[in-house]
Amino acid sequence: MLAIKVPKRKAERVRRRLLELGVLARGYSIKREGDFVLFPVTERVEGFELVESEFKESRKRPHSYREVVDVPAKLRPLLPSSFDIIGDIAIIELPEELVPHGRAIGEAILKVHRHIKAVFAKGSAVSGEYRVRELMHLAGERRTETIHRENGIRLKLDVARVYFSPRLATERMRVFKMAKRGEVVLDMFAGVGPYSILLAKKADVVFACDINPWAVKYLEENRRLNRRENVIPILGDVRKISGRLKADRVIMNLPKFARDFLREAIASTRRGGVVHYYGFSHESDLFGMHEKAILKAAGELGREVKILGRRKVRPYAPRQFNIAVDFRVL
Ligand SMILES: C[S@@+](CC[C@H](N)C(=O)[O-])C[C@H]1O[C@@H](n2cnc3c(N)ncnc32)[C@H](O)[C@@H]1O
Numbered sequence: 001m002l003a004i005k006v007p008k009r010k011a012e013r014v015r016r017r018l019l020e021l022g023v024l025a026r027g028y029s030i031k032r033e034g035d036f037v038l039f040p041v042t043e044r045v046e047g048f049e050l051v052e053s054e055f056k057e058s059r060k061r062p063h064s065y066r067e068v069v070d071v072p073a074k075l076r077p078l079l080p081s082s083f084d085i086i087g088d089i090a091i092i093e094l095p096e097e098l099v100p101h102g103r104a105i106g107e108a109i110l111k112v113h114r115h116i117k118a119v120f121a122k123g124s125a126v127s128g129e130y131r132v133r134e135l136m137h138l139a140g141e142r143r144t145e146t147i148h149r150e151n152g153i154r155l156k157l158d159v160a161r162v163y164f165s166p167r168l169a170t171e172r173m174r175v176f177k178m179a180k181r182g183e184v185v186l187d188m189f190a191g192v193g194p195y196s197i198l199l200a201k202k203a204d205v206v207f208a209c210d211i212n213p214w215a216v217k218y219l220e221e222n223r224r225l226n227r228r229e230n231v232i233p234i235l236g237d238v239r240k241i242s243g244r245l246k247a248d249r250v251i252m253n254l255p256k257f258a259r260d261f262l263r264e265a266i267a268s269t270r271r272g273g274v275v276h277y278y279g280f281s282h283e284s285d286l287f288g289m290h291e292k293a294i295l296k297a298a299g300e301l302g303r304e305v306k307i308l309g310r311r312k313v314r315p316y317a318p319r320q321f322n323i324a325v326d327f328r329v330l
Contacts, residue, residue, distance in 0.1 A: 001025065003038045003053040004045060011037040014048075020075035021045065026062075028055040033174055062112050069108035073099045083109070084166055086159055087146025088117040091135065106139025117141050120159070130212040131163040131256070147225075150194065151176070156221050157192040161214040164192060168253075171313050171324065172198055175276055179203065179249060186247035186268050188238045188261065189254040192218040193231065199249070200210070207245060209234040211218040243267035250275045255322055259290065262297035266305070269329040274308065277325045286323055294327055304330040 002025075006014045011030075018024040018039055025040035031053065032038075062068050066079050075097055078325050080315045083092035094102060099121070106119035118141040123134030129276045135144070144160040150169040157164050176198050179185070183203045189194040190208035190214055200206045208231050210216050216235040223231045234241060242264035249267050255278040265275050281291045287310045298305045308326040316322045 001028075001055060002041050002043070003031075003051050003054065003055070004041055004048045005033075005036050005051050005053075006048070008032075008035050008037055016040065018045070020073070020076070022071075022076055023071055026068055027057055029058040029060075031055060063107035065105065065112045066290050068111055068302055069101075070104050071098065075101065077191075079105070085113075085116065086157070086164060086166055087148040089144070089146045089159055090116045090119045091122060091159065092119065092138075093122045097317050102136065102138045109138075110140050119143075126163065130215070131254070132161065132212075135160050146202050151198050153197045153226050154222070155192050155194055155197070155218075155323075156225060157218050158214060162192055162212060162218060163215070164194070167314055168194070175199070175251065176202070178274070179328065183248040184246070184270075185251070186242075186245065187250045187251045187253075188242070188265060188268075189252065190219060190233075191215050191253075193222045193233075195251050195253065196231050197222050197226050197228050199251075200226075200231045203231065203249075206231045206242070207234060207247070208232065209236065209238045209241060211235075211237050220233055239264055241268075246273075248271045248273045252277045252280070255280045255316075259293045262293055263301060266298055266303055266329055271330060272328065275328060277323070277327065278313070279323050281321055281323050283319045283321065284320060287309075287325060288324065295326065298329070306330060 023041045023043055023045055025042050028040040030039055038053050044050055078095050078098055080092055083090050102121055109119050110116055119138040120135040121138055123136045126133045145158045148155045151173050173196055179199055179202050182204050185199050185203045185206040187208045190196050190210045193208055196206045196208035208219055216233050219233045238310045247268055248270055250269050252265050258277055258279055269275055294305055308328055310325045313322040313324050
């Protein structure tokens with residue numbers, strides 16, 4: 001096959017250049033001959049002398065889909081370095097220029113990650129009351145239901161019909177570690193139950209509310225799947241139940257609109273109880289406006305609050321963060 005022969009001392013620089021150009025033949029071992037190194041290539045490369053040589057097929061498995069994907073060399077720098085994996089489904093965010101190559105990217109992901117059975121691209125931002133996004137099928141099965149494992153629990157869900165982010169697993173474990181045995185928990189925006197099912201391991205009872213009927217359907221299944229009979233799924237607008245029950249711990253995982261539900265959260269918290277509040281912020285004011293809203297809502301209800309902690313949970317957009325504020329209601 002076609003090859004490029006270069007002195008050993010230049011080999012690393014040339015290897016990087018060939019990768020950049022996307023002309024290094026995949027699946028073959030690079031070869032040494034005395035003081036020279038031979039690279040198998042797929043086409044003639046300007047500035048290098050070509051030779052003909054035999055290469056052994058390499059058995060090394062690629063680590064990233066980027067090593068095997070077939071896209072034009074000039075687009076390679078745009079290939080995302082990561083994507084979300086929910087159960088056995090991959091969801092990738094593609095820049096516009098790569099959308100016409102979606103199928104090749106999907107196939108490459110399936111080839112490298114054998115446990116992934118379906119690949120989708122994000123077709124829109126998360127939007128609407130249910131916080132779901134459009135998805136475009138790229139490769140593999142046309143299936144959107146899966147079972148995701150995190151923090152020792154199993155979560156059945158449909159990635160096209162409900163909100164779910166695997167990137168919050170560490171945050172959920174952090175809240176779980178703060179929780180005490182025997183608590184009453186209110187998960188105001190429960191989704192398919194990643195907080196509720198986890199916290200139910202310690203809590204007496206978890207009231208898990210969501211307005212999306214699909215989320216509550218999966219929440220009910222997940223309660224059975226994980227044998228957590230102390231999770232009580234509630235379908236509907238949380239405004240209808242807030243204040244009518246009192247919890248020791250309240251989870252407000254609706255970062256886009258949580259500020260509008262602060263009165264409901266505080267009214268549903270027992271004296272001494274804790275609220276885990278989530279929001280989105282620009283890096284120039286990560287916590288100020290959220291804490292102001294918390295103090296204002298508490299003041300309107302004649303309650304006092306004590307901020308227990310604040311942190312960045314994850315980046316959300318350029319210079320914007322998903323943040324969390326924990327506060328005690330007195
Ligand atoms: C960002 S998702 C969080 C889901 C879940 N806590 C998680 O971590 O995966 C917010 C959820 O709130 C639900 N929701 C939005 N408005 C609501 C409301 N007024 N009452 C109850 N649930 C609501 C949405 O359907 C969505 O499932």
